[in-house]
Amino acid sequence: MNVQLLNKKEAIFESTLKLINEHGFHGTPMSQIATHANVATGTIYHYFNSKDELILELFKYCREKTNEHIFNFDEDLAYKERFFYIWNRLVDYYLTHKETFWFIEQFYSSPYYELIKQKKTTYYGVDKMYLFFEEGIKSGIIRNVSFYTLISVYIGSATSHVKMVTYGFCKMQTKGREDLIEIIWNGVKNQ
């Protein structure tokens, strides 16, 4: 696949992302995506077999981009620092890529996600998080609770925070963020 192709495919992705954010999955016709991406309607069907496949691929694309961004830390950092770092990187990425964030949220809570879930392939991001929490537990730094409990509180608080900020309920102030991740840390660390 040459560069030109990559550009068209990405243009379609980006247009879909933007339009779905504004009008929802089904409020976004293929024709509109095509216009916005400066391609013909038929061209989309050269890259994707259907609208559903386009949306599924876009989801994977978004998830990959997010993961690439948050796991690029210095391995030498102390555990606590990495704990704060990863969380902050995630919040940062979502706040600077709100369309990605909302698309992922929309996708996860829609019936689309059922289609992905069935393929029980653990993917990069989950693996990384699992290893990170495992390290914390084994070294006695954080409490010995299940992976999914840790994920719930770690990721759940991050996404809730991003929602609050993008809804406009609270300002994007560092204070609230720092408080929040500190609360999480206090909660999961071994006393």
Add this chain to the structure above:
Amino acid sequence: MNVQLLNKKEAIFESTLKLINEHGFHGTPMSQIATHANVATGTIYHYFNSKDELILELFKYCREKTNEHIFNFDEDLAYKERFFYIWNRLVDYYLTHKETFWFIEQFYSSPYYELIKQKKTTYYGVDKMYLFFEEGIKSGIIRNVSFYTLISVYIGSATSHVKMVTYGFCKMQTKGREDLIEIIWNGVKNQ
């Protein structure tokens, strides 16, 4: 509005809830809702002006029902007990009303929510939560952080937990739940 009407309206609500969970907002035709609710298509338009209005009203209906359920505690309970109680009631309600949960999640992350958000009416649930956290801060039991920080961690963890369980990632075991709310409590309480 008599009982019969209430029944039809509620039947429409419940059918919409169920079908939207299965097929999404736009994968659910009005005709299908009508069939499922045992009414004629036209009847829906007697109660709601449009599909959008139906979905908006359903959202309010779900939110009210949820709030009714979680704030019925004994005022005499100690603060910590109420802190655990409300959280558990919320998780309970969502786990036993998964369709309500997913509909609300879908709604919040869709463009529909923009329509509601603009009407800056604070509603019952938010008020109650605000007063509850305020009480905890004033009495020195929990840390003095912003309302939205507390909401992020308290509600965020609950919804994340429910997602994990309904996705089938972790079993509906009391252990994980107890760990989770305890982590939150450890995080927000004054040391």
Add this chain to the structure above:
DNA sequence: ATTTAGTAATTGAACGTTCATTCGGTTGCA
């Protein structure tokens, strides 16, 4: 270097279906 042929990418009008909404008529109740 130029031609040629084959393949991949692209186009957008046309098709057939689906769906939200309407409306004229019917029922049931006060």
Add this chain to the structure above:
DNA sequence: TGCAACCGAATGAACGTTCAATTACTAAAT
């Protein structure tokens, strides 16, 4: 008698997808 509730076939617009035709690219042959 009047009004609200209810019905469901009809309407017309919108949308996903197809497809026959056109263009752009690649590389082998001359």
